[in-house]
Amino acid sequence: NAGVTQTPKFQVLKTGQSMTLQCAQDMNHEYMSWYRQDPGMGLRLIHYSVGAGITDQGEVPNGYNVSRSTTEDFPLRLLSAAPSQTSVYFCASSYSRLSSYEQYFGPGTRLTVT
């Protein structure tokens, strides 16, 4: 198993550009989510999904869109990048087997918006 994979590892965008951060998992997990990590703010939830076709907002959803057309993939779209979106983005997945909901994280995407 590759676990949770994220691409790209690094990205530099100009203000106003759009891009999609990719996240995939091969563990057949129902739940997937996106977090951002900022110095002094910790990790905060952006969006999450409880299964294909179902998404919902987390704590800091503004400026981001998500969709979940398959169990494996959960892309995060930045519609018009802003400097405030400079951050490290982590995708996570979890499963309900044995009701544990243990969460597994990807390696992260480091995004800089200039």
Added chain:
Amino acid sequence: KQEVTQIPAALSVPEGENLVLNCSFTDSAIYNLQWFRQDPGKGLTSLLLIQSSQREQTSGRLNASLDKSSGRSTLYIAASQPGDSATYLCAVAGEADAGNMLTFGGGTRLMVKP
């Protein structure tokens, strides 16, 4: 709103010392609590998960305890090694959020000196 606090924010110890990292949370209605390790520039690695009905979990030199009623968890690291140097993050899932949302503490940055 759940708040998670980790004390101390940073810790430096000589190799071989036993140490305790603390995590407190304000809302005791949790589903589980997870301890993660994060190396610089890397993703999060799950260390231990404690369900709300459990008191402790052990993995090798790590032992995590949970006192749900008082809103506290501790991570005990026995016989610390330089390879244990990393940031340790505590995260809780609320009863209504299991699988979807983790609320993270700010982390404890640990340095173990040879």
